Amino acid sequence: MSKWGVTLGALVWVLGDGYRLEQPVGEGSSAMVFTARDPEGARVAIKVGRSIEARGLEKLSHEAEVMRSLAAHPSVLPLLAQGVLDAPLCGLPPGAPWLASPFHAGGTLTAWCRREAVTWSMVGGILRQVLCGLTHVHARGWLHLDLKPSNVFLGDDSGHPRAVLGDLGIARRRDTRPRQKTTSGTPAYMAPERFSGDWDRTGPATDLYALGAVSWRLVTGSRPLRASTLDEWRVVHEALMPAAFVPRFGVPEGLEDWLRRLLAKDPSDRYSEAPAALCALDALSGVEGELGMAGEQGTSTDGPGATLVAA
Ligand SMILES: Nc1ncnc2c1ncn2[C@@H]1O[C@H](COP(=O)(O)OP(=O)(O)OP(=O)(O)O)[C@@H](O)[C@H]1O
Numbered sequence: 001m002s003k004w005g006v007t008l009g010a011l012v013w014v015l016g017d018g019y020r021l022e023q024p025v026g027e028g029s030s031a032m033v034f035t036a037r038d039p040e041g042a043r044v045a046i047k048v049g050r051s052i053e054a055r056g057l058e059k060l061s062h063e064a065e066v067m068r069s070l071a072a073h074p075s076v077l078p079l080l081a082q083g084v085l086d087a088p089l090c091g092l093p094p095g096a097p098w099l100a101s102p103f104h105a106g107g108t109l110t111a112w113c114r115r116e117a118v119t120w121s122m123v124g125g126i127l128r129q130v131l132c133g134l135t136h137v138h139a140r141g142w143l144h145l146d147l148k149p150s151n152v153f154l155g156d157d158s159g160h161p162r163a164v165l166g167d168l169g170i171a172r173r174r175d176t177r178p179r180q181k182t183t184s185g186t187p188a189y190m191a192p193e194r195f196s197g198d199w200d201r202t203g204p205a206t207d208l209y210a211l212g213a214v215s216w217r218l219v220t221g222s223r224p225l226r227a228s229t230l231d232e233w234r235v236v237h238e239a240l241m242p243a244a245f246v247p248r249f250g251v252p253e254g255l256e257d258w259l260r261r262l263l264a265k266d267p268s269d270r271y272s273e274a275p276a277a278l279c280a281l282d283a284l285s286g287v288e289g290e291l292g293m294a295g296e297q298g299t300s301t302d303g304p305g306a307t308l309v310a311a
């Protein structure tokens with residue numbers, strides 16, 4: 001029995017063109033994710049939407065459309081196939097949509113926020129890859145709008161972590177104004193302009209704010225800001241700057257300024273585009289030796305980390 005309380009048992013579940021399901025491996029607010037084998041035996045991830053209501057169907061088909069429109073890039077999760085369930089599966093209804101993508105066995109960045117024996121060279125490498133992924137997504141005309149630790153998947157590249165940006169379910173075109181004000185996202189990582197649904201101020205710098213919150217948490221083990229309810233999150237993102245910066249490992253001088261610029265309240269005070277943030281990160285002098293600085297250890301989980309989709 002898996003931690004999801006289900007087992008596929010002896011049943012052989014075959015989806016679409018021969019994807020053989022193995023076991024549940026992850027879940028989010030809108031989907032369950034399973035490992036599976038593709039027809040050639042390679043391991044893949046199958047994300048199955050929980051709902052067959054119009055909104056649920058729309059979310060996964062939108063995610064598939066975004067993935068399809070992004071050309072292959074090593075730091076962005078590609079779409080391999082899509083379909084719908086033709087029978088119930090682990091409480092998921094027939095007709096539920098699914099997407100197949102390569103499986104990343106290294107878990108998500110959530111575990112890295114708590115993990116010990118992490119060094120700046122590992123974290124800096126991951127942040128670089130996430131910025132390369134964001135650069136690609138933005139260059140293809142999209143904003144991710146839900147960057148957070150649990151949406152960055154990790155693989156292994158000859159012993160080095162390799163980060164891939166996933167979960168493009170609420171990505172939006174940069175150049176298309178939503179029909180109505182939306183405040184969708186994950187409150188702990190949402191930039192101030194997302195709470196007001198201010199599309200004129202929403203752009204690449206909105207994803208960079210989320211990256212700032214993710215990076216701060218990776219480096220210090222704690223979120224830059226804390227709140228419980230959506231209203232509280234709005235207030236803290238709009239009004240409070242993170243308090244003391246206490247890294248849990250040696251970091252380059254200037255990293256705090258880099259992070260605080262990403263977390264600026266006004267989008268025009270942040271780096272305007274991902275490549276500018278990447279250049280600035282590369283320009284920081286690296287600290288290779290581990291200083292063993294006493295930092296606050298990560299105790300929080302992804303907590304209120306589920307994506308809220310509110311109109
Ligand atoms: N390709 C993959 N490889 C490995 N694990 C994956 C993959 N896709 C998804 N997962 C796991 O499943 C979890 C949920 O996936 P995903 O974030 O796409 O779902 P969601 O319902 O859209 O989530 P959210 O709550 O962020 O809206 C991920 O956090 C991760 O643990």
Ligand SMILES: [Mg+2]
Pocket residue numbers: 028029150151167
């Ligand atoms: Mg997710």
